[in-house]
Amino acid sequence: MELTEQQIGLDRIRPSALDLYEKCPRWFYYKYWLGLELEEDRLHMDFGTAIHEAIHAIFLEYDNNFGGGWEYASFSNVLKQFGTFWKPNHVTDLSLENYVNTVAGRASSIRTKQELYQYFKNDAVAMLRSYWNEKERLLIDYNHDLAEFEVAMKVELRNPLEPNEKLPIPMTMRIDAINRTRTKLVDFKTSGSKYNQAETRQKIQGQCYLFGILMETGVLINDFDYVVIRKGLKSEDRIQVVSLNYDMADMAALYQRIKMILVGISNKEFSPPAIGHSPYCGCYQYERALKVK
Amino acid sequence: MATIQKTTKIDNLEQEILIGANSVKLSSLLTEKDYWQTNGRIKRTILTHDAIKRLADMASINKAVEYAVLTQPNAYNNYQYTMQAKVCGISGECVVELGEANRSNLGSKGRNNPANMAQKRAYDRAVLRYLGITGLLSEEELSDQDPEEKMDELSHDDKRKIAPIINQLLLARSKKQMVLFNRAMKEKAKDFSEPQLTYLRKLYQKRLAELQKVSF
Numbered sequence: 001m002e003l004t005e006q007q008i009g010l011d012r013i014r015p016s017a018l019d020l021y022e023k024c025p026r027w028f029y030y031k032y033w034l035g036l037e038l039e040e041d042r043l044h045m046d047f048g049t050a051i052h053e054a055i056h057a058i059f060l061e062y063d064n065n066f067g068g069g070w071e072y073a074s075f076s077n078v079l080k081q082f083g084t085f086w087k088p089n090h091v092t093d094l095s096l097e098n099y100v101n102t103v104a105g106r107a108s109s110i111r112t113k114q115e116l117y118q119y120f121k122n123d124a125v126a127m128l129r130s131y132w133n134e135k136e137r138l139l140i141d142y143n144h145d146l147a148e149f150e151v152a153m154k155v156e157l158r159n160p161l162e163p164n165e166k167l168p169i170p171m172t173m174r175i176d177a178i179n180r181t182r183t184k185l186v187d188f189k190t191s192g193s194k195y196n197q198a199e200t201r202q203k204i205q206g207q208c209y210l211f212g213i214l215m216e217t218g219v220l221i222n223d224f225d226y227v228v229i230r231k232g233l234k235s236e237d238r239i240q241v242v243s244l245n246y247d248m249a250d251m252a253a254l255y256q257r258i259k260m261i262l263v264g265i266s267n268k269e270f271s272p273p274a275i276g277h278s279p280y281c282g283c284y285q286y287e288r289a290l291k292v293k
Numbered sequence: 294m295a296t297i298q299k300t301t302k303i304d305n306l307e308q309e310i311l312i313g314a315n316s317v318k319l320s321s322l323l324t325e326k327d328y329w330q331t332n333g334r335i336k337r338t339i340l341t342h343d344a345i346k347r348l349a350d351m352a353s354i355n356k357a358v359e360y361a362v363l364t365q366p367n368a369y370n371n372y373q374y375t376m377q378a379k380v381c382g383i384s385g386e387c388v389v390e391l392g393e394a395n396r397s398n399l400g401s402k403g404r405n406n407p408a409n410m411a412q413k414r415a416y417d418r419a420v421l422r423y424l425g426i427t428g429l430l431s432e433e434e435l436s437d438q439d440p441e442e443k444m445d446e447l448s449h450d451d452k453r454k455i456a457p458i459i460n461q462l463l464l465a466r467s468k469k470q471m472v473l474f475n476r477a478m479k480e481k482a483k484d485f486s487e488p489q490l491t492y493l494r495k496l497y498q499k500r501l502a503e504l505q506k507v508s509f
Contacts, residue, residue, distance in 0.1 A: 009453070033449075034456045038463055260368060267371045268449055269396050274404055289463055290444060292495035 005168045007266035015208035029270035030286035043095035050085035057081035091117045130238035147180040155215035184223040305428040349420045371395040378415035390418035
C-alpha cells in the first residue's frame with residue numbers, strides 16, 4: 001500500500017510535529033491534525049525568541065566591524081537587540097498565574113507582571129553575558145563561526161539510500177544557525193535543566209535539520225550542536241554545548257522513522273502512549289477544553 | 294466504559310435457543326451478572342464472555358476450538374490481528390467466524406493483548422452464530438470509550454471540518470465575542486451536520502458559562 005497525502009491528511013510536516021507525535025499521538029492529533037488552538041502561555045517562547053535574536057546580534061557584531069571581528073563589538077548592542085524583542089506585554093496574566101504556581105514561583109517574591117518581566121530581563125542579561133564571555137571559546141573549540149541564521153527550508157522526503165523512494169508530503173523547517181564553512185548546524189535552547197547527551201541524540205528534531213540540508217544540497221553535514229543557555233542559575237557559567245555526530249546510516253534510519261510516523265498518522269493512530277504517558281501531557285488540556293456534557 | 298443499566302425485561306433475551314433437544318428461553322439460562330445494557334441513544338445488550346462460554350458448554354459445543362491466525366499486525370494493517378475460530382457441536386455441524394483487533398477497535402483494556410482480544414471476538418461470534426443468537430453483542434466487541442470521543446460520535450473528518458469553529462470558541466475572550474459568534478453561526482449552520490452542530494452548541498454553552506463565571 002502506498003502512502004498518500006490524502007491518507008495522511010496533512011500537506012506538510014514539521015520536525016516539531018514529528019517530535020510531538022512520538023511524545024503523544026493524541027496531543028499531536030489535537031494540535032497539528034485538527035489544528036486546534038488553546039489560549040497558551042507564550043512567555044517562554046517569546047523569551048526564547050528574544051534570546052535568539054540577541055545571539056544573532058552577537059554574530060552580526062562579528063561581521064559588521066570592517067573585519068575587526070569582536071574586537072570592536074559592543075555588548076550593549078546585544079542587550080539593545082534583546083530589548084527590542086522582550087517587552088512587558090509578553091508577560092500576561094496567564095504567564096504570571098502559571099509562574100506563581102511553580103515551585104520557583106512559590107519560593108520567590110514575584111507577584112506582579114512587572115516584577116516577572118524584570119526577573120526574566122535580568123536573567124537574560126546573565127545568560128547573554130555568559131554567552132558573550134564564551135563566544136571566542138565556542139568559536140575555536142566548537143567551530144561556532146555562525147554565519148546563517150533562521151534558515152527556512154521546505155524539502156522533499158526521499159530515502160537517502162533509495163532516492164527514487166519518496167514520501168508524499170514535504171517537510172518544512174527553520175534551522176537556528178549554520179556555520180560559515182557549512183560543516184555544522186547549531187540549535188539554541190533556553191532551559192532550566194541540563195541536557196543529557198544520549199537522550200538528546202535520539203531527538204528527532206535535530207536530525208531532521210541535518211536531513212533537510214541533505215535533501216536540499218545532497219551533502220550530509222555530520223555535526224550538530226545544541227547550545228543550551230541555562231535559565232535561572234546562580235552560576236555565571238550558563239552555557240552547555242551538546243555536540244552530536246550523525247552519519248548516512250542515521251539519516252536512512254531517520255527516513256524510516258519519519259515514514260512510520262506518517263503511516264501511523266494515515267492509520268489514524270492517535271491514542272496516547274500506552275506506557276510513559278506523562279500526567280502533565282498537553283493532550284489533557286485539550287480534552288478538558290473540548291469536553292462537553 | 295459503558296455503564297451497567299439494570300432492566301426488568303430485555304426483548305433480545307426472550308429469544309429461544311436449542312439446548313440438546315429442547316428449545317429454551319435465553320433469559321432462563323442467564324443470571325443478571327451475565328448481561329448488561331449500554332447507555333446512550335441506542336441501547337445495546339451485551340453478553341459477557343464468560344456467559345457465552347457457559348452457553349457453549351450447555352449446548353455441548355466442542356471445547357477444542359480450531360483457531361487460525363489470518364493476519365499478523367504490521368504498520369500497514371493498523372497493527373491488526375485477525376483470527377479465525379471454528380466451533381463444532383456434537384452433531385458435527387460447524388461454524389467459522391473471524392475476530393479482529395487493531396489499534397482503532399481496542400480500548401485501554403485490550404491494547405496490551407490484541408491477539409487474545411481477536412481470539413475472544415472470533416470465538417464469541419462463532420458461538421453466537423452457532424446458537425442462532427441475534428441482536429446481542431459480546432462484551433469483547435466493545436472498545437473502551439476513548440477520551441477523543443468526548444466530541445461525541447464525530448468522525449475524524451467531521452471533527453476536522455468544525456475545528457476552525459471550535460478554535461473561535463476556545464479563543465473567545467468575552468461575552469460580546471460569543472454573541473457575535475452566535476450571529477455568524479446562524480449563517481454557517483447550514484454547512485454542518487446535526488451531530489456537528491449538537492457538539493458545537495454544547496461547547497458554545499460551556500464556553501459561555503465559563504466566560505460568565507457560572508457553574509454549568
